[in-house]
Amino acid sequence: MKRLVGLLLSTLSVAAAAAILFIVGPDKPADLTTDPLNPFHWADAAEAEGSEEKFLAAAEKGPNVPAILIRVANFYVARGEFSKALPYLQRILSLTQAYNGIIFNYYLRADLPLATLIPSDSKQSAAFLYHLMARRHPEASAVWQQLEKQKNLDPDLTQAWINHQFELHQYHQAYAVWKKFQPFKKPTLLDWRFTKHDHVEVTESPLTLRFDGTFNSDFRHVTRNYVLNPGRYRLNVDWESARITTNEGPFVQVLDQALSPLLGTNARKTDHLDFVVSPQNPVAPVTIIRRPSQKFDNKIQGTLTIHKIEITPPLKTCRILIPGGPACSPSPYLHHARQRWNDSPKRTARPPPKSSKTPWPRTSAAKSTNTTTTWKTPSLLSTKP
DSSP: OHHHHHHHHHHSOHHHHHHHHHHHOSOOOOOTTTOTTOHHHHHHHHHHHTOHHHHHHHHHHOTTOHHHHHHHHHHHHHTTOHHHHHHHHHHHHHHOSTTHHHHHHHHHHSSSOGGGGOOSSHHHHHHHHHHHHHTTOTTHHHHHHHHHHTTOOOHHHHHHHHHHHHHTTOHHHHHHHHHHHOOOSSOOTTSOEEOOBTTEEEETTTEEEEEESSSOOOEEEEEEEEEOOSEEEEEEEEEEEEEEOSSOOOEEEETTEEOOOOOEEEEEEEEEEEEEEOTTOOEEEEEEEEOOOOSSSOOOEEEEEEEEEEEEOSOOOOOOSOTTOOOOOOOSSSSHHHHHHHTOTTOOOOOOOTTOSSOOOOOOOOOOOOOOOOOOOOOOSOOOO
16 A cells, blocks of 8 residues: 555645545455465454364464464363364474473473473473473473483483482482483583682693682682492592692692691692591582681792592401401501401400509400401492592
8 A cells, every 4th residue: 555655646646646545445454355375364263253163274274384383272272172282282393492481381281291292303302301400390300211211312401400410419310310421511510610710720631720829819619529328438639739828728628628738839649538428418529729818928829730539438348367358458547456356366355464553454255256347338429530
């Protein structure tokens, strides 16, 4: 109409153009009678009348138009006929991601196992699992297991699933997935993580921290979570330092225990620290820390190099003084003397000293024993740095 008005005004007088427009009349909106092949007209009429037949006609004339298919699906969902809406929802997922939120929420309302509703497209199946993780849905694990069986996983989705399980305190499940699919390009909550610090340069292979000497750094930017079974463990740190200044040097901490800070220059050495993992919390975070100094001259400078960090059980399972037993030496750290004394087959009570002023306690002779003393330590889940 606008083009017609412009044409008439450019060629005729205003009076002549007005007369012609009066005869032609204004534009009339298109409808089924004027444009029967347009699926939107069928959908409009179907919504106005609540007609299933016209909705089906709209879907037939627009089989690849998501805006039409979602209106058909909405019609069936509103009537509680999810089985009839499902083919249209699945078709939309194969065409676009624009309606993912609506469709996945419909899936959550359906009385069907979510593992049976996984989209066939790999990107859409990942989006479905992300949707479930964001809502911490209990059936997310079933969807993950189904995707794992189908080998329909990508590294980003696997990393997100490990972090999701860790945040839900499903530590052993997270570790099992991490162990199966590592290494990752991006660190998970079970890998070494490096947070940028403006005054500390961190490089790898070996792990090196370079303090630039311009700031009293509060550094806690290198950390890793180890998942362990309950029991006693030993932290082993192979490290060295060069020209570390101030009275507060960097150190390594596990749980609430820490090694002594390195100050000045120290040749390469291995330090050890025993710690205990409780049954209530199997996660042992290891962090490299430098606390701010309270001195006037507090700007730290120098280099810390860590060649290796590992966690091992401090005790071994051994048999002592048993013929044919394994060649295994007892732990030098805990109960060593007591173990050797208790396992001696000919141990008897020591006679009291003749010149002792303190009365010797009365003890009966211990019976000879040939029993086996076995020390058990829990299995270690994560030992590599």
